[in-house]
Amino acid sequence: MSGTYKGVIIAESLADPAVLADVTIVKTRVEPVTERHQTPWITRWTMHVVEIPAARAEAVARRLAGAIDATRGAWYADFKNDSSHYVVFAARVFRVPRDEPAAYEEPKAHGRSLGIPEHQLDFDSYDPDQL
Numbered sequence: 001m002s003g004t005y006k007g008v009i010i011a012e013s014l015a016d017p018a019v020l021a022d023v024t025i026v027k028t029r030v031e032p033v034t035e036r037h038q039t040p041w042i043t044r045w046t047m048h049v050v051e052i053p054a055a056r057a058e059a060v061a062r063r064l065a066g067a068i069d070a071t072r073g074a075w076y077a078d079f080k081n082d083s084s085h086y087v088v089f090a091a092r093v094f095r096v097p098r099d100e101p102a103a104y105e106e107p108k109a110h111g112r113s114l115g116i117p118e119h120q121l122d123f124d125s126y127d128p129d130q131l
Contacts, residue, residue, distance in 0.1 A: 003053070004053060004054060004081060005051065005053075005057050005079040005080060006026075006049065006052075006080065006081070006128050006129070007049070007050060007052075007079025007086070007128050008048065008049055008050070008078065008079075008128050009023070009047075009048045009064070010045050010046065010047050010077070011045075011048060012039070012042050012045055012046060013069060013075035013077065014067050014068060014069060015068065015070075015071070016066070016067040017067075019060070019063050022052075022059075022060050023048075023050040023051065023060060024050060024051045025049070026049050026050065026051055027131065028046060028048050028049070029047045029131050030045070030047070031044065031045050031047070036117075036119070038117055038120075039073055041072055047131055049128050049129070049131050050079065052079055054081060057079070057081075057086060058095075060079075061079075061086045061088050064088045064093075065089065066091070069090070074089070074090075074111070074115050074116045075089070075090070075116075076111060076116065076123070078123045079128075082098065083098055083099070084096065084097055085097075085104075085124075087107040087123050089107075089111070089114065092110060094110070101124065104124040107123070108121045108124075
């Protein structure tokens with residue numbers, strides 16, 4: 001991963017999809033919504049695996065925080081490199097040092113407070129290349 005960040009943005013999570021112009025989409029997977037997704041108002045999740053140059057990561061995170069739809073459900077997007085991990089909610093950005101696993105508790109707690117299911121708060125362990 002080196003300096004480039006890699007992560008996932010769910011297209012249906014965005015109130016302003018123009019933010020996708022700020023990232024490089026390297027892969028897209030569409031999956032039908034099931035009860036496990038806990039988003040019954042939509043029929044699918046369009047998951048974009050994205051790459052973001054390190055020099056633009058902070059700006060993209062801030063723009064994403066303003067682009068995530070906070071009017072229906074709770075969403076987050078995230079991207080990471082070898083040293084840090086951005087976890088972005090509507091109006092809230094966390095930058096977690098990857099060598100401090102305990103630092104993930106704060107963004108996980110925030111996600112729980114928004115009602116995001118526990119099984120979806122796996123941003124500390126998932127691999128975007130596996131999507």
